[in-house]
Amino acid sequence: MNLTILGCSGSVPGPATPASGYLLEAEGYHLVLDLGHGAFGELQRYVEPADVDAIVISHLHADHMIDLTAYIVALRYGGAGFRQRSRRIPLVGPAGTRDRLEAAYDPLARKLGLHELFGFSTPSDGMQLGPFTLSFTPTQHPVPTTAVRIAHGDTALVYSADTGPSPALVELARGADAFLCEASFAPEDEYVPNLHLTGIQAGEHAAQAEVGKLIITHVPPWASAEVQASEAAKAYSGPIEIARPGAVFPI
Ligand SMILES: [Zn+2]
């Protein structure tokens, strides 16, 4: 499978990258993982929005889902390649995703609903989306959030979503070929429990899980991805990459 970074800025979009958004492709199947501020624009570089096969949203913070509001406009009113084809796109997210999305899109137009566009469901272990098998674990974050392990054949990618330190995340990530892990807190930041990871903590999770590769993501524009990666290297001796929009990681 190929992982393409659509956006990787933490918490808010930055000058060089949209907020969180990722595209996974295998066997011609396109899975979108999170779609924060600006990520829907980047998505269009790689696949026609109407051709996306499934969407997985880790949690309902705006920097991970707000561009679904743009997706609605495109599917309803867009031209070729944007307007919905006959099927609904499966959309996996926390309980309340539909309500959150309707409120963000247009509270006054709720009666229209979104059922004609998306097939809503909540995460469940062993879920099959095309060639991918998914498993999940809740993370340490102020709202319901799930990290996800996405397996294709013998290979696996694990995405931390947003989280504070989490032994369950280490278990989910165990032995994964690639670990896409947030590193939001810079060394000089005030540390807040159960919210995000520091660079060192991202490295510790990667080391404990013995992953094949760590990809640092969700670094906010007020922090440095290079610093976060060098912090991670204090705890993890394997290969470390930095997520950047347009980067493609074969897994
Ligand atoms: Zn976030």
Ligand SMILES: [Zn+2]
């Ligand atoms: Zn969050």
